[in-house]
Amino acid sequence: MASCECKDDRPLRIERGYLVCGVCGLRLAPVNIVDDDPDEWTPCEGCAEKDAEVESARKARDIALDIAEKKDAEIAKFKSRFTAPIVCICGSTRFRQAWIWENARLTDSGCIVLAVGLWGHHNGGGNLNGVALTDERKAFLDDLHKRKVDLCDWVWVLDVGGYIGESTRSEIAYAEKLGKPIRYLSKEIQNYTEPDDPLVAMTKRAEAAEKRVAELTDKVANRKTALRGLLIGISIHNERMAGRTDIPIPRIEGQVVDAARMALSGGA
Numbered sequence: 001m002a003s004c005e006c007k008d009d010r011p012l013r014i015e016r017g018y019l020v021c022g023v024c025g026l027r028l029a030p031v032n033i034v035d036d037d038p039d040e041w042t043p044c045e046g047c048a049e050k051d052a053e054v055e056s057a058r059k060a061r062d063i064a065l066d067i068a069e070k071k072d073a074e075i076a077k078f079k080s081r082f083t084a085p086i087v088c089i090c091g092s093t094r095f096r097q098a099w100i101w102e103n104a105r106l107t108d109s110g111c112i113v114l115a116v117g118l119w120g121h122h123n124g125g126g127n128l129n130g131v132a133l134t135d136e137r138k139a140f141l142d143d144l145h146k147r148k149v150d151l152c153d154w155v156w157v158l159d160v161g162g163y164i165g166e167s168t169r170s171e172i173a174y175a176e177k178l179g180k181p182i183r184y185l186s187k188e189i190q191n192y193t194e195p196d197d198p199l200v201a202m203t204k205r206a207e208a209a210e211k212r213v214a215e216l217t218d219k220v221a222n223r224k225t226a227l228r229g230l231l232i233g234i235s236i237h238n239e240r241m242a243g244r245t246d247i248p249i250p251r252i253e254g255q256v257v258d259a260a261r262m263a264l265s266g267g268a
Helices: 045-080 096-108 135-151 166-178 198-241 253-265
Strands: 012-015 018-021 027-034 037-043 086-091 112-114 154-158 182-184
Touching: 086 096, 086 135, 086 166, 096 112, 096 154, 135 166, 154 166, 166 182
Parallel strands: 086 112, 086 154, 154 182
Antiparallel strands: 012 018, 018 027, 027 037
């Protein structure tokens, strides 16, 4: 059945076996006149088939629209559960402390944070067994992170020192394709310095403390040696003062005094 651009309330008329628009004169459909009464007509067989196809298409469209509306309602209901913005962190896993600290900062500010769970530049490749990360496994993890980009409201790029690796560039391009807002750490936090790894810092402090203990141990040992010499010197001096000239005297009074000074100062 043909259609014209006239209004739905346009007048219609039957003319020479066709239903005709009374405004533009377009033949809309052939009709069969019943009992020569122009007010009673029925579509021909071909038009009836077309009308059935149109009606079927309309029903399919209505079903599709109904499904879409229900789906939109489900999505809206699902999103209503999240009252906080969802942010996906992207960046090189070599900046592990930046990931940890920014995750904490964004969480503290009220965001739902999506981040990495494995570290490609740490622990033998970042997997649980400490096995080197293969190209196939890395591609899988990169694709998995893009699924997190699908879920987020915006992307936070950890471009420490302006560095952006190949994987991060791919994630940024994907986020741009989806129309996700993208923000960069280097642009919003000027002169950013990655925090020290607490474990590394603790290890350094332990090493420094161990070195200091060794130094103090040596110093105490030196003092003990000096004090031992001082006691020997005093004993010999006292024997000499008692008149026992048969005892060899390796020191004189001045040397005893020097030994005492050395003992007090920590020298040998």
